[in-house]
Amino acid sequence: MPSKPAYRRVLLKASGEALMGEQGFGIDVSVADRIAADIAEARAMGVEVGVVIGGGNIFRGVAVASKGGDRVTGDHMGMLGTVINSLALRTSLVKIGVEAVVLSAIAMPELCESFSQRQATAYMNEGKVVIFAGGTGNPFFTTDSAAALRAAEIGADALFKGTQVDGVYSADPKRDPSARRYERITHDEVLRDGLAIMDTAAIALARENNIPIIVFSIHEKGGFGAILRGEGRCTVVSDA
Numbered sequence: 001m002p003s004k005p006a007y008r009r010v011l012l013k014a015s016g017e018a019l020m021g022e023q024g025f026g027i028d029v030s031v032a033d034r035i036a037a038d039i040a041e042a043r044a045m046g047v048e049v050g051v052v053i054g055g056g057n058i059f060r061g062v063a064v065a066s067k068g069g070d071r072v073t074g075d076h077m078g079m080l081g082t083v084i085n086s087l088a089l090r091t092s093l094v095k096i097g098v099e100a101v102v103l104s105a106i107a108m109p110e111l112c113e114s115f116s117q118r119q120a121t122a123y124m125n126e127g128k129v130v131i132f133a134g135g136t137g138n139p140f141f142t143t144d145s146a147a148a149l150r151a152a153e154i155g156a157d158a159l160f161k162g163t164q165v166d167g168v169y170s171a172d173p174k175r176d177p178s179a180r181r182y183e184r185i186t187h188d189e190v191l192r193d194g195l196a197i198m199d200t201a202a203i204a205l206a207r208e209n210n211i212p213i214i215v216f217s218i219h220e221k222g223g224f225g226a227i228l229r230g231e232g233r234c235t236v237v238s239d240a
Contacts, residue, residue, distance in 0.1 A: 005228040007157040009048040009124065012039070013147035013198075014162045016057035016085055018218045026057060027088050034221055036092035039129055041225035043098055048124045050154050051131045052147040053089060055081025061139070075139035079106055082143060086133035087111065093129055100129040105137030105146070117153045124154060144198040148205040159211050160227070161198060162218025167235035168195055182235045187213075190237055197237065212238035 014035060021028030042049050058081035064074030086102045093100040101123050102112035112133060113119065123130050135146040144161075151159045164174075168190070171179040187207035190197055197203065197215055206213055216223055216234040226232030 005042075005045045005047050006230050007047060007228060009050075009154065009156050010042070010158050010160055010228075011050045011052065011147055011151035011154065011156040012160045012162065012224065013052045013144065014054070014218050016054035016081060016143075018057075018162060019053070019085055019088070020057045027085065029088070029092070032088050032092040033096075035218070036089060036096060036098065038222065038224040039093060040096055040098045041222065042228055043127070043129065045225065045228060047228055048127070049129050050120070050124060050150060050156065051086075051089065051129065052143055052150055053082055053085040053131070053133075054143040055079065055085060055135075057081070058084055072139040075135075076106075079134045079137070082135055083108065083111065083133040086131040090131055098129055099127065100131060102131045102133050105132070105134035120150075121154055130154075142199050142202065144202040145205065148198070148202040148209075148211070151211050152205060152209040156211060158214050159206055160214045160216065160224065162224075163197075163215055164217070164219070166217040166220065166223075166233040168197055168215050168237065170195075184236045184238065186239045187237055188239070203237075206237075207239065210239070212236055212240070 019027045021031040055078045059077050061074030061078040065071035090100045090102050103115040104112045105115050107114045120130050132150045135143050168182045169179040173179040214234050223232050227234050
């Protein structure tokens, strides 16, 4: 086991769907608690952690647009979903003794603080887990793009993308048993081959800021910490 973790400061991106567990909607508190425990393990190693959570377990703005509704309003509703998830994760962290703060791209001072890059980095320097809510604060941008943006703003050494599977595959491994798993791949190869890791804007932003993307299974207990120790299964998306 190495004496120090592979990264000093990371941004963890988890989908809202991950919080559902086996439910069809909402938040499974046991799942939020497990993700919180994984973050606590990273903090115990001295790794500074920022988090972005999607809102798909509660609401998706594109669903409104697909039914003929207003996409901007739909996206604003989705942003509120990310705030709900962020507050849930903060609760799970605080109850196990991990200091955490929610910073929202949408001002709602009664619930959480508003985002600023300077305040976010200050909190991370203090060792607090910073949960970024509200996406980018703008419609038409996914929480994947928000994760890449916040990773760049806080100077993250890596962006950890928690998914349903343990890395990047040439095809959906749940549908195609012959799908090949990549150990390493470049940002350009992801964009060229149309691999559905994150949206194009997020991949491009990570590439431009030289941020590696670590794709791993969010459902494997202890998987986050294992990768930080140089173990575990994942795919590294990097041009280095």
